[in-house]
Amino acid sequence: MYQSREKEILPEYWYNVVPDLPEQLSPPKDSKKDTSSIDMLNRILPKKLLEQEFSFKRREKIPEEVMELYHQIGRPTPLVRAINLEKKLGYSGKIYFKYEGATVTGSHKINTALPQAFYAANEGVQEVVTETGAGQWGTATALAASLNGMRSKVFMVRTSFNQKPLRKQIMEIYGAKVVPSPSIETEFGRKTLAERADHPGTLGIAISEAVEYALDKGFKYLLGSVMNSVITHQSIIGLETARQLEIEGEEADVMIGCVGGGSNFSGFVFPFISGKAEMIASTAEEVPKFTHGKFGYDYIDTAGLLPQLKMFSLGAGFVPPGIYAGGLRYHGAAPALSMLVHSGRIKAEDVGENEVLAAMRLFAGTQGIIPAPESGHAIASAIRYAKRDPQSRKNIIINVSGHGLLDLSIFSRGEK
């Protein structure tokens, strides 16, 4: 839908929410007395990315080279009216979904991997390093590195590494070296394995390993979520959505997305933050960061190599169960998103596995798309919303952050 008007839909600038927040974001915090983990970011992040991380600018120009890559990987992504789902639910309003699964890597993650890799390549970097949970971020990094002429290395959470061999294969086809985390390639990985040889891994541990590896080897580390700069890049989702709704002559009344670290949700809703749309962040019942987490400073990664951020967190040492939606296992959430949930501007709700699987089946059966299980949470929350008041005329907009074609095994596990 609207692909023929792509120049009209693709924005020239990303949007940074920081100047429009109701309160000031708390700065990152060091915890070690004699060194600065904030200063350490200079060694592992591309300079331009770090500049964007602490930027006050509301708008950030998308480089022409990145814009070209956005076209190549399938942007703008479609905004589709889910007419069949509306009918099935007997909902009187309209339901739209923004389909980030239409990118070549199958999720929103490529939106920030491309500019980050571009900035790293501009600095003459030969290799980039990152972590991945469910595999979408690793896939995006692998492709972005390849498109920018660099090698890539991905520390993949062990439980996903074992459950998703196809993800690993895709990353390798794009040229990445993929290792299960915890691994024996870093000091922190070896220490973790010494404590528990069958450790399933967490995103926090994988981040620590990737950062340690980047520091040791002098490579650049790419950020998958949580940080402001990532969310700024992901604002392309919301900016396109706003333009597509405008073309359609509609407005967003309710916006719903899923939250792991918070990048797809924040990128989707932040461009609408000054408006009146209701916003719902859908999280996994097994990782209830907003409903049971604490709002305060906590580490981004388990080893505490990176600075602490003020955010909702279940604790950097939290080891979630090996759930069906690997991308939602992260212990924390982006600071700006956490602030807006804390203030009540954004509502949060937890959704359990059975409800998510049912929502995914319903969505696949009505719209033909098998969503990623992470996105299944957003769809489940949207169905809940529509069922609560079927006579409502409100426009519900869902961000379907990725497809689930590599997650089909979850359907064979059977409902709990």
Place this chain on the structure above:
Amino acid sequence: MKPRLIIYLTLGFPDNEFVEDFVQNIPDGIIDGFELGLPSSDPRYDGPKIRSTHGERNHFSQDHMGRVLQTCSDRKIRVNLLSYYSDIENEGGKNLQMLAGLSAHEMIVPDLLIDYAEVADAFISSLKASGISLIPFFNAATPDKVIKKYVNETDSWIYYGLQPSTGINVPVNIPEVVERAKSVIHERDIIFGFGIRNGGDAAEIIRAGGHGIAIGSAIVDDLAKHDERAAILKISEYREAIDSAV
């Protein structure tokens, strides 16, 4: 107008006697004021250098603070204090009562508008009642409307941080930062601090329209070595840099 140079010292570091001698011995006209930090148990917005001045090596006492303020008053050197709100809260306002009796009438509370925004209005009122003006502390992450609100509620100069914490150096475009601050803050002096690495940065701030600079981390190593001469020499270099930028 001559640019202002403010020097940050943590009271009690490296020891009380050194600080008292330092404020006594600093040559006339070289600085425009001292910013005196009360030692904090959690100096969360400070980098490693300043953090090192707050810890176990600090020998602060209230008598010491009284003597430093008296010397500054005798020498007609303007003074503002700096305290984290978390410490003021932990001490149940005792510090505030103590400060009300002193000759410092301006105060920076760096965490107030960030981590304690819900009590900021009431705290600003209680400061005013004690004869103390809040110097608002802003940085790149301060939303425009927050800046406007607290500029309206206060009447002192403004402290604007270049970096997320002191003494660190993430990439910053100084002219853009100064321009942004001046586009939101009108008819008030804006002093820039947090991460001014050298005289070149200092001059760039002044050339871009800043009214002055505040430095602290740059002289911590000299203070730690009790090297008053080296610290004063470094301060003189900053003085020269900002004066020549006008």
